[in-house]
Amino acid sequence: MDFEDYEIDSAFYDEMFQPDGNPRDHCRTLYDSLLRLPVEELVRMQERVTHSFSSEGITFTVYGGDEANERIMPVDCLPRLITAGEWRQLEAGLTQRLKALNLFLADIYGSARIVEDGVIPVDMVHGCPQYRVEMRGINVPHGTYVAVCGTDLVRTNEGFHVLEDNLRVPSGVSYMVANRKAVKANLRRLYRSCRVQEVEHYGRLLREILKELAPREDPDPCVVLLTPGVYNSAFYEHIYLAEEIGATLVEGRDLLVNGGYVYMRTTSGLRKVDVIYRRVDDDFLDPLVFRPDSLLGLPGLMGVYRAGNVTLANAPGTGVADDKSVYAYVPDMIRYYLGEEPLLMNVKTYICRREEDLEYTLDNLEDLIVKRVGESGGYGMLVGPRSTSAVRDAYIREILENPADFIAQPVLDLSRAPCMIEGRAAARHVDLRPFVLHGRETRIVPGAFCRVALREGSLVVNSSQGGGGKDIWVLGD
Amino acid sequence: MLSRSAQGLYWMGRYLERAAHLCRLMQLQVETLVDRPLREIHFGWNRVYRSMNQAPPAGTLEAFRSDDYTLADSYTLADHLTFEPTNPDSIWNCFVYARENARQVRNYISAEMWLSLNTAYLHLQKLNIQEIWKTTPESFYAGTSVEINTFAGVTDATMYRDEGWHFIQLGRYIERVQLSAAVMLAQIADHGRQDESFDADWANLLHAFHAFDAYVHTYSVVVQPGQVLDLLVTDGLLPASIRRSVDSAAEVLRAIGHGPAPNSSREALGLGDTLCKCVTARRNDVAVWQPVLDRVHADSKKLHHLVIDAYIDYPLEILPAH
Numbered sequence: 001m002d003f004e005d006y007e008i009d010s011a012f013y014d015e016m017f018q019p020d021g022n023p024r025d026h027c028r029t030l031y032d033s034l035l036r037l038p039v040e041e042l043v044r045m046q047e048r049v050t051h052s053f054s055s056e057g058i059t060f061t062v063y064g065g066d067e068a069n070e071r072i073m074p075v076d077c078l079p080r081l082i083t084a085g086e087w088r089q090l091e092a093g094l095t096q097r098l099k100a101l102n103l104f105l106a107d108i109y110g111s112a113r114i115v116e117d118g119v120i121p122v123d124m125v126h127g128c129p130q131y132r133v134e135m136r137g138i139n140v141p142h143g144t145y146v147a148v149c150g151t152d153l154v155r156t157n158e159g160f161h162v163l164e165d166n167l168r169v170p171s172g173v174s175y176m177v178a179n180r181k182a183v184k185a186n187l188r189r190l191y192r193s194c195r196v197q198e199v200e201h202y203g204r205l206l207r208e209i210l211k212e213l214a215p216r217e218d219p220d221p222c223v224v225l226l227t228p229g230v231y232n233s234a235f236y237e238h239i240y241l242a243e244e245i246g247a248t249l250v251e252g253r254d255l256l257v258n259g260g261y262v263y264m265r266t267t268s269g270l271r272k273v274d275v276i277y278r279r280v281d282d283d284f285l286d287p288l289v290f291r292p293d294s295l296l297g298l299p300g301l302m303g304v305y306r307a308g309n310v311t312l313a314n315a316p317g318t319g320v321a322d323d324k325s326v327y328a329y330v331p332d333m334i335r336y337y338l339g340e341e342p343l344l345m346n347v348k349t350y351i352c353r354r355e356e357d358l359e360y361t362l363d364n365l366e367d368l369i370v371k372r373v374g375e376s377g378g379y380g381m382l383v384g385p386r387s388t389s390a391v392r393d394a395y396i397r398e399i400l401e402n403p404a405d406f407i408a409q410p411v412l413d414l415s416r417a418p419c420m421i422e423g424r425a426a427a428r429h430v431d432l433r434p435f436v437l438h439g440r441e442t443r444i445v446p447g448a449f450c451r452v453a454l455r456e457g458s459l460v461v462n463s464s465q466g467g468g469g470k471d472i473w474v475l476g477d
Numbered sequence: 478m479l480s481r482s483a484q485g486l487y488w489m490g491r492y493l494e495r496a497a498h499l500c501r502l503m504q505l506q507v508e509t510l511v512d513r514p515l516r517e518i519h520f521g522w523n524r525v526y527r528s529m530n531q532a533p534p535a536g537t538l539e540a541f542r543s544d545d546y547t548l549a550d551s552y553t554l555a556d557h558l559t560f561e562p563t564n565p566d567s568i569w570n571c572f573v574y575a576r577e578n579a580r581q582v583r584n585y586i587s588a589e590m591w592l593s594l595n596t597a598y599l600h601l602q603k604l605n606i607q608e609i610w611k612t613t614p615e616s617f618y619a620g621t622s623v624e625i626n627t628f629a630g631v632t633d634a635t636m637y638r639d640e641g642w643h644f645i646q647l648g649r650y651i652e653r654v655q656l657s658a659a660v661m662l663a664q665i666a667d668h669g670r671q672d673e674s675f676d677a678d679w680a681n682l683l684h685a686f687h688a689f690d691a692y693v694h695t696y697s698v699v700v701q702p703g704q705v706l707d708l709l710v711t712d713g714l715l716p717a718s719i720r721r722s723v724d725s726a727a728e729v730l731r732a733i734g735h736g737p738a739p740n741s742s743r744e745a746l747g748l749g750d751t752l753c754k755c756v757t758a759r760r761n762d763v764a765v766w767q768p769v770l771d772r773v774h775a776d777s778k779k780l781h782h783l784v785i786d787a788y789i790d791y792p793l794e795i796l797p798a799h
Contacts, residue, residue, distance in 0.1 A: 054599060055592055055595055055596050055599065056591070056592065056595070057580065057591065057595050230577065230580065230581055235580075239580070239581070239583045239584060242584050243583065243584035248479050248482075249479075249482075249581075249584060250479060250481075251481070253481070254479055254480070254481050256793065264479060265479070265480045265481070265793075266478055266479055266480055267478050267479075267480055267483045267640060267733070267736055267737075267788040267789070268478075268736065268737060269737040270737075270793075
């Protein structure tokens, strides 16, 4: 395959090439191998990878109209490479960030020092729909509110930025492992020669931290994975993870509360549950406490949780710390709790509840990305440069009605990486979502779910909106 | 094992057995369309529907007056039994439900089992009645049977023999007993008739159970209905006989042991043993077999409910939590 038509634009950091068109040093082996491979072979490889995802049922669900459609997760067969040195920096930054976020959650559900000290506005915390007053005064094991975090990172010419902290029920890790398995099988010799760091032990690490979070010292606590069920968009991941961590995959209807404990219904009777790795949103966890119409959760669960007889991972109420407005304060949290400078940059964020930020947003809508603070998955987003004046006008009306519901960020020049598109290498925008685990201490596998905006020029990487996945190879030293 | 997972495995076994049953009958039925008399074709469709405890869609089966009508109606009926999404027992739906159950219990089955079932499902997803009717529909049904058998083989070769395995097998055997008894009862219901296709109908039944060669070895080339039933019900060597299924179901129940609802599991074990005794003696008489098969059919349904009560949906007051 040649890269003669491959477009390098200095406005975007290219993950494989330097601005002068030469491959980056750490990509030299990959580049040379790809040059040697006939393009037909790469096309066949792409087909094999897609076929293996199809036959293994590696899917996600998209909702449109009244229907839920199971779709194959699109995957690009060309890996994206990250050096060991870059990874160490990311690892340190992610560890620092999660430490501060856990301290923040312990604080706001405890004495709320950070609010009293005026570091973060009280109404931003208490007014956040994800702030759960029911969590006040609950001691969580090892102070771990967030056991699993999936941080969205993007790279620009200035370096890596955190785009979003996903602290509720982050998904995508199964695709990280599936992408690796499929790409590794097709680029065997190259994989070996690149000395890529492994990611397959993610399940083992997750199992370890979940066991550490058990309510009592128990060498073999009963761990379950609570799924909303087969129609959830990430159901494949729930199955995959349950298997990897040796947990029973349960739905709310499999559980019951009795005598202050949670039990699951098994073929040999009721079995006590110690740790629930829940992939159900807060709202649906317990109809007696949160949404009364929820059929996905377990009535009485929060009572057992408050009594310390079951662990929920992640804890309810973590969403307040990944709120799109609160996000802007994470660097301040790091300074406040850890006395350190943040190792990872935030994206400049205009919080529309602030008058000057609102004014700036309205004046510069064409150049900004506007997000609703309560939305995720790329929904409800305005991409200024690609919008029409009618759409912008509609947004202006909405923003003025409820400024606190919106934030704005500059359009980031997301880095690009070569992808196999219609039989040739083409540059597409990418991000990455590493997964950070925390039980007694932090553990991170050297890898991430790399999301790709497969449509030409698109910056939206979400799978529900035309995005796909790509394997990330973190190289050894 | 989680009760709902046991239920998923059990139903996966049942749906695939149902699909296999339909494939066998459909393969034989579309073969009759080539050269058999209209009456035999008519009987064949009735037998398929009765074995599924269903009535054919309105307007069909009444109009078997000519070849044209017969072929047009047969096309409609084949579509209804094979691909119709609103028919819960169509082969397509059996695959959809089996796969959906398998998907939810992927961590209890082997990766090879999932791959085998999902591949068959994806293959079926690309087809429709027009597609298969264009060439030789019987090869489609034969091919689908092979896919189901392959899945059974992969299951046999790769699955750990734990509770999950037992629930899959239990589903298969209970479904097989129920459908086998139903198709034999449908055959018996038409027994009074005497015409040129009478022998062919009974020979056809033997083929549906892969039993024609065994019958010839055991008896003769002359097809005697009483002996056909003797073989299909009581033969301990015939893989698809009711006796083998009932024995296997009873054995699986013993392996699973008592569930959290001891009364139901005791009753299920007892019923399994009773059914075994019912299907051991040869009777060589269609009239004698009918009440026995009625009972086998009813008891297999009862056994299903007892299994659900004993292991899946047991009352919570009994609560032996551990």
